[in-house]
Amino acid sequence: MRAILQACRRELHRIFAFRPVFSVLILGAAVYAVLYPQPYLNEAVRDVPIAVVDLDGTQTSRDFARRVDATSDVAVAQVLPDHASAEREVFARRIDGILLIPKHFERDLLHGRPSPVALYADASYFLIYQRIAGAVTAVARTIGAEVEASRLVGLGVDPVVAVAATDPMPLTAVPLFNPEGGYATYVLPAAFVLILQQTLLIAVGLLGTLPGADHGTDPGERRSLVAITLGKLLAYLGVEAVILPAYLIALPYLYGLPRLGGLLPVLFFAIPFVLAVAGLGMVVAAVIRSALGVQLALAALGLPLFMMAGFSWPAEAFPPLVRLLSFLVPSTAAIDGFVKLSQLGAPLAAVRPQLMVLWGLAIFYNLIAIALVSWRAVRTPAHA
Template sequence: MKATLAVLRNELHRILALRPAFSVLVVATILYAAFYPQPYVNEALRDLPIAIVDRDNTLGSRELARRVDATPDVAITMALPDLATAEREVYARRISGILLIPQYFERDLLHGRPSPVALYADASYFLTYQRISGGVSAAARTLGTEVETARLIAAGVEPALAGAAADPMPLTAVALFNPQAGYATYLLPAAFVLLLQQTLLIGVGLLGTLPGGRFGSRDGAAANAGPLASVAGKLLAYLVLEAVVLPFYLIVLPYLYGLPRLGSAVEILILALPFVLAVSGLGMVIAAIFRSPLAVQLAFAAIGLPFFFLAGFAWPPEAIPHAIRIASILVPSSAAIDGFVKLSQLGAPLFDARSEFLTLWALAILYGGTALALEIRDRRASPIAPA
């Protein structure tokens, strides 16, 4: 136990004394917390600029344009005479879409004939396209329903029946666990877990390859600690560090940015325990394999983006090939993101996140055991001289 505590003290000292490790584990976590969420503070896209080309120029077409402009998602910033002019504005990136109202729009609408409008929206950025198409579709559908209802009433149909005939299945959509249907509420909880994983992985990898990381500790008790005490002491040191960093990311930051917080802080911290151990163990394994600070940084730079896509929030996990989904289980963030979202955003009890909890413990045992095996192997290959 004394040897483990000696390694713990020595590793905490190295975190504070070694500039590369301190920069990643302390400075980088502060900078990420301060700046990473800022682009998403507005939550949702609003008033996306589009142009209107009105070839009908009637009361009905102007009413459609007014309703589209009144939606929170879309703003009609230009009224242009023809489609070619509007296309040039799209190419110049001054607008994100074009609403084309055809000639005889109102006449066909009043006679009960199809009166289609055309929307050309920029799909190179899917959030922009979804907001514009959703806003225009809602306005057009509402106007069409009202016109059809009025036409049926004029034909002698009772108002209640006319309303039901024009819109037989009205839909009420409720955004559960994300009241604003915002991008920040969707992205940030998962991104915080990825940031914690990436900084801890790089920091542990650097600590394992910088001077004093393998067998060169200046602390005599730490240098003479056995493999088990050495690995356990280092894991405890990383737990002490993350005991400060992780609650700030998963509890304080969601509060500061107004993200849903339905779960218990205690259960979040319980799930965080195997997550930190799994990530720390993986970092120690990678440090033992690459043995060079530069190699560690290059390795994590290469796998950072794959980890992002394997997490299952940039792309639905159901659409990821099955073999890759199985491989993603080996990445701690894959299970951690699902578990933390269940606990913090959905308000589920820890029992409902038991599969993620057990997966993280299995990864902690796997990577911790592998780190211990590599430590024993290296000590046999390079015996430590008595202090």
């Protein structure tokens, strides 16, 4: 126990003594916590500017444009006389879409004939396009249902029956765990876990290559190699005991994200996550053996690890081999588990599979790290 505490104290000293490690693990985590969520603070795209080209100029066409403008997603920024002038505004990036109401729009509706409106929107920005198309489609369907109901009433159908005929199966959508339907609520909890993994991974990798890292290679220390590894892990747990609750408890509260879970289940689940990431970092350091190499390798792996996490692209759509490899990355199981515990309020029993995966990775990577350091220790006298 004494050897474990000594190794822990020595590793904590190295974390705060080496500027690159302190910058990544402490300062980096603080900077990410402040800057990363800023682009997502508005949660969802609102009031996307579009232009309306009303070729009909009737009360019905103006009412249609007014209803589109009244939605929270779209704002009618300009009413233009023709399609060409609206196109120029799109190319100048002053608007993001064009709603073209055709001539004889009202007459066709009153005669029961289809009167399709045209929507031109920039699909290169998928979220903006989705908002514009969704708002216009919803308004068009509403007006279409009202026109059809009025036509049926005019034919002598009971008003209640006419309304039911135009919308026989009304849908009430209740967005659970994301009431605003926002992007921040979806992406930030997963991104926080990735940030925790990447900062700890780089820091542990650097610590394994900087001076004072080869504990256990001297003959007098080889017997305490396991104790030294446990001491290092205890040091990493101590540092993450401050950083991790700040990310998974304080930041969601600060940014108004759903937080239905308790603190203790999250902290309990975090133990194997930290141990697994630290073990992987020690393996990387033992293999690469260079501080610059560790930084370059882990920086290059940042985007692949982000994609393999399974929230930017559905994990079910991965090729089988990529899906299998993703389980070797701690964040794959950790994101799923942390989101269920913290955001959805699930009990620990609901994340038992993810918990077992993390414990398995923690044991697997730390045993490999110990084996690599031990193998290097055996080879050291031969080169002396």
